Amino acid sequence: MARLLQIFGFLSVLLRGASLTFQSLTVGGVIFLALVLRNFSDDSEKVKATCASWLRRFALALLAIQISYLITNSLILMESAQISLAEVIGANFVLAGALGIAASLTIIALSARWRASSAGELLLPAAAIIASSVLTSHAVARLEYRLPLVFVTALHHLATAAWLGGLPYLLITIRRTSSTELARKLCARFSQLAVVSVVVLGSAGLILSFCYVGSLKAIYGTSYGAMVATKAMLFGLLLSLGALNFELVRRGEASAILSSLKRFGEAEIGIGITVILVAASLTSLPPAVDLLQDRVPASEVFARMTPRPPRLSSPAIMDLPEDVYAAQKLAFESGSLTTESFVPGQSGTRPNTPAEKAWSEYNHHWAGIIVLAVGLLALLAQAGKVSWARNWPLLFLGLSVFLFLRSDPEVWPLGPNGFWVTFADPEVLLHRIFAGLVIALAVFEWRVQTGRVASPNVRLVFPMLVAVAGALLLTHSHSLGNIKEEVLAELSHIPLAVLAVMAGWSRWLELRLPAENHARAWLARLWPVCVTLIGVFLLNYREM
Amino acid sequence: MHEAFFRRADAIKQGFFEGLPIGALRAPRSPAGVAFPRISVSFSILYNSLGISCLFTCVFVVGEEDVMSPGHRLRVLLLFLAAVVSLWITAPVLAHAVLLESSPALKSSVSGPDVPLKLRFNVRIDAARSRLTLVDPDGTQQTLEIHGETGPDTLAAEAKGLHPGTYRLRWQVLASDGHITRGEIPFTVKS
Numbered sequence: 001m002a003r004l005l006q007i008f009g010f011l012s013v014l015l016r017g018a019s020l021t022f023q024s025l026t027v028g029g030v031i032f033l034a035l036v037l038r039n040f041s042d043d044s045e046k047v048k049a050t051c052a053s054w055l056r057r058f059a060l061a062l063l064a065i066q067i068s069y070l071i072t073n074s075l076i077l078m079e080s081a082q083i084s085l086a087e088v089i090g091a092n093f094v095l096a097g098a099l100g101i102a103a104s105l106t107i108i109a110l111s112a113r114w115r116a117s118s119a120g121e122l123l124l125p126a127a128a129i130i131a132s133s134v135l136t137s138h139a140v141a142r143l144e145y146r147l148p149l150v151f152v153t154a155l156h157h158l159a160t161a162a163w164l165g166g167l168p169y170l171l172i173t174i175r176r177t178s179s180t181e182l183a184r185k186l187c188a189r190f191s192q193l194a195v196v197s198v199v200v201l202g203s204a205g206l207i208l209s210f211c212y213v214g215s216l217k218a219i220y221g222t223s224y225g226a227m228v229a230t231k232a233m234l235f236g237l238l239l240s241l242g243a244l245n246f247e248l249v250r251r252g253e254a255s256a257i258l259s260s261l262k263r264f265g266e267a268e269i270g271i272g273i274t275v276i277l278v279a280a281s282l283t284s285l286p287p288a289v290d291l292l293q294d295r296v297p298a299s300e301v302f303a304r305m306t307p308r309p310p311r312l313s314s315p316a317i318m319d320l321p322e323d324v325y326a327a328q329k330l331a332f333e334s335g336s337l338t339t340e341s342f343v344p345g346q347s348g349t350r351p352n353t354p355a356e357k358a359w360s361e362y363n364h365h366w367a368g369i370i371v372l373a374v375g376l377l378a379l380l381a382q383a384g385k386v387s388w389a390r391n392w393p394l395l396f397l398g399l400s401v402f403l404f405l406r407s408d409p410e411v412w413p414l415g416p417n418g419f420w421v422t423f424a425d426p427e428v429l430l431h432r433i434f435a436g437l438v439i440a441l442a443v444f445e446w447r448v449q450t451g452r453v454a455s456p457n458v459r460l461v462f463p464m465l466v467a468v469a470g471a472l473l474l475t476h477s478h479s480l481g482n483i484k485e486e487v488l489a490e491l492s493h494i495p496l497a498v499l500a501v502m503a504g505w506s507r508w509l510e511l512r513l514p515a516e517n518h519a520r521a522w523l524a525r526l527w528p529v530c531v532t533l534i535g536v537f538l539l540n541y542r543e544m
Numbered sequence: 545m546h547e548a549f550f551r552r553a554d555a556i557k558q559g560f561f562e563g564l565p566i567g568a569l570r571a572p573r574s575p576a577g578v579a580f581p582r583i584s585v586s587f588s589i590l591y592n593s594l595g596i597s598c599l600f601t602c603v604f605v606v607g608e609e610d611v612m613s614p615g616h617r618l619r620v621l622l623l624f625l626a627a628v629v630s631l632w633i634t635a636p637v638l639a640h641a642v643l644l645e646s647s648p649a650l651k652s653s654v655s656g657p658d659v660p661l662k663l664r665f666n667v668r669i670d671a672a673r674s675r676l677t678l679v680d681p682d683g684t685q686q687t688l689e690i691h692g693e694t695g696p697d698t699l700a701a702e703a704k705g706l707h708p709g710t711y712r713l714r715w716q717v718l719a720s721d722g723h724i725t726r727g728e729i730p731f732t733v734k735s
Contacts, residue, residue, distance in 0.1 A: 012723075077724055081675045081716055082687075091673055093722025141641075141667035141720040143697055284723065286642040290666035 015069045016136075017280035017475065020157075021273055022062035023100075023133055026107060027158070028165020029055035030126040034119040036166065036189050037173075044182060047173045052114035054172060055122075059111065062129070063104040070097035093136055100132030130157050138212065138287060149211060152204045159201035163194050164238075164272035171265045174258055183258055187249045194242060205235070212287035221295030223490045224288040227278060230474060230494050234275045234501070241268045244519070260519075263512040267505045274471040274501055281475045296487045304488050310365035310539045311358065317409050319355035357543040363406050364541040370399045372535025378528035381449065390449045396442035404435040441465065459511055463527075467504025473497035485543075495537050503530035640723035642666045643715070648731040656706040656733040661688065661699075661713060663729075668696040668720040675716045676701050681709035696720075708735040 029051060037048050074088045088094060103125040110122055134140065134157065139149035170190045174183045209228050219225035245264050248257040352360070377392035405414060408428045412419040421428065445462045447453045474497045507527040513520045647662040648654045661676065676688040676699060688701040699715065711733060716726040 073722060073724070077673065077718060080724065080726070081673060081718070083673060087673065091670060091718060091722070092720050093718075096722065136722045138667075138721060141723075143668060283721075284640055286640060286666055290642055290644070 011072060012069075013280055013284050013475070015065055015072065016283055017277045018065045019062065019069060020133070020276045020280050022058050022065055023129055023157070024161040024165035024272075024276060025058040025168065026055065026062050026104070026165070027126045027129055027161035028163075028167070029058060029169055030107070030119070030122040031162045031193070032166040032169040032190075034123060035193055036170070036186060038119065040182070040185075044177070047176050047182075049114055050172055050176050051169050052111045054169065056108055056111040059104045059107040063101060063108065066097055066100045066104060066132075070094065070101070073097075092140070096132045096135035099128055099135070103128035103132065130154055130161070133157055137283060145211065149208070152207050155200055156204035156208060159197040159204065160276070163197035163201065164269070164276070166190060166193065167265050167269050167272065171262050171269075174262055180258065184249070187245075187261060191246055191249050195246075198239065198242065202235070205232070212289060214289035217295060217298075218288035218291075220298065220301055220491065221487065222288040222291050223487050224282065224285045224291070226487070226490050226494060227282050227285070227474070228288075230498065231275055231278050231282070233498060234271060234278070237502070238268060238271050238275065241271070259514045260517045263509055263514075266512065267509050270467055270505055270508070271501065274467075274474065277471055277475045294484055296484050296491075300484070301488070301491060304492075304542050305540070307540050308542070310368065311361045312365065314362040315355045315358045317414055319353075320359060320409055321353060321356070352543070354544065359406075359409065360543055361541060363402075364538050366402060367399060368535050368538030368541065370395055370402070370535075371538055372532060375528050375530075375532030375535050378531060379525070382524050382528055391446060393442045393445035393449055396438055396445075400435045400438035400442065403438070404432065407431045407435070456511070460508060463504045463507035463511065465504070466500050467508065470497045470500025470502075470504060473500065489543075492537070492541055496534055499530045499534045499537070503527040503534070506530065640667070640721070641669070641717050641719045641725040643727055643729075646713075646729050648713075648729065650729050651731065653732045653734050656708065656735075657704065659703045659706055659733065661701045661703060662694075663699045663715055664695075665697050665699075665717060665719075669699060670718040670720060671699060673718040674699055675714075677714040677716075678703050679712040679714060681707075681711065685714075706733045708733050 033048065033051055033055065037044060037051065040048075070093075073093055074085070077083065077088055077091070078085060106125040107122055107129075110125070131154070134150055134154045137150075137153050139146065139153040142149055170186065173186055177183050177186075209232075213219060213222075213225045213228055219229050241264050245261060245268070248261055248264075374392050374395050377389045377395070380386045380389035381392060408431055409415050411417045411421050411428050441462070444453075448459050448462065453459060473493055504527075506523045510520055510523040510527065513523070642665065643663060644666055645664050648659065663676075671690055671692070671694070674690065676690055678686050678688055680686070688703060691700040691702075694700045699717065703711075703713075709732070711731055713729040713731065714726065715729070716724065718724055
């Protein structure tokens, strides 16, 4: 139970993210079957059966996630508030969970014995899934405009499901069908659904932003506002990809466009999941309108972001706190960390000393130099003029050694604590394992870049890693209230994360799009530019 | 070296098995990192990203196969487990319900011996499943009875017979949307 308590905060966000994702995929599948595959000829039955089969799988995953969430939240509540199971059962989240579980089970049962008439029957449980999700959203806990907010949130979730949740089914049907004409018709019909969904999604998003963020100042002054802005940015990215798809469907030849469409669809799904993860993170943050104190003013944001020369000299290791564990524990016990709200099992953090901040800035700036060099060399390599530039992944070896030496200054080889401490502290151990993984990744990608790896699928590991790292960086929104430093840190993360998402998916598309697609040429330039910009942002990273 | 090893191991064990807040033991050092202010966060995220990217990659790569062979299934399962395990290792701090105001206020002084307590939050609270606990100057704890007739965002109670000294009011609330949040308000009772 203690371990569960410790990871509860992250686990709840993770479960929320997974729940929103599978909810979109399940409800999206129902909408796809009911609206996009509606009234098609008999030869589409095989395609419908495949979609029903995937729908069942996603509903099963949703069921598992909902049961996990229900059990976890109930256990934590029982343990932390010392109340009985009978008392927990009447809680709102239990009722919402039970509704979601019943609806998922109904969809599993109906899709298992699929027949054409089932599509309509699935709509009611799909609506119940949306209702269960809305019952655990911000809207239901608001003090004002509760009902309108519940309605708008439901529309927001529904439109997300119809668009992003329906996309995988479109890709599945395109791959499964032997008729290009049928595929083209499906694409055209889904495009119409997507356009309507985007309009609803954008409108509902605007209303929710207005209610939860409230002002322009809150966009940059609070973590919630900044994350909403990021979500809007990624939404714009999705719209660009959607527009490319839309044009392909409208103007291209059916036989020529399908493979491009599939690849754009993959990137859309990936970025869509990123947006859903950001949304899950947002549900765990207090809305910006509720946080009126200690917002970061524009002048402080400008002061922090104004370019300055990088810090290329490190503070002495003697200047760092000798025992960070003791310092943190002392700060907690003295009560100086108890002014915030926390999830059970967690507490606040001790403010870093100036020496720690300088140490961090030095590390970020050297990491920035390495990443900048990686980006520039990758750009040269893509231009095809300088053959040795293809060896750019080897620069990550330097990064690995640098991180190994500097990540845990209190531990061997730099610090007074010996080598064996590495194994006593899971965090230090993780850092060491990660340093090894960076080496593995460097060698792996170097083999890809120099043509030593032929498998097309294996080459996707690097872009996937970059894109997922960006998504997780966005997901980790760790500001509790209006701690200015946390908000400023958040603001410095966001461009890095968005650039990483862009770099990952543009490289993915470069590798996946068919040779005749002209977009490959500029995508091949785009990802090195994004990596270069990540290096530039790292070079201007500040903590004070 | 051995002393440091055991001190750290003890601290970690204490955190794991006695349920101490994780932040009390996992210090936010801020040395190296690729893109983050604190290395603990940055490495955890990057490590997790490796796990999840394995998961996503396998979904896409294996998804190309029409029928999954047993070998493929095993690979997917292993990668999925690796991703889940990697995710279990990190624990960033998040919260939802925020305390907007309280009486007594944070670190304030009040007159005893009977002290009315009132906490107002930014969201609707499930008062029946929320808790208020008072920690006395000597460390003993008592659960306070929450009054029923308050607003949807408010918890109220009364602490009686308090002697002069420093107290801590620990609160835990269940918001209507299912989020559990807690905090603490230290205050002093004057003679």
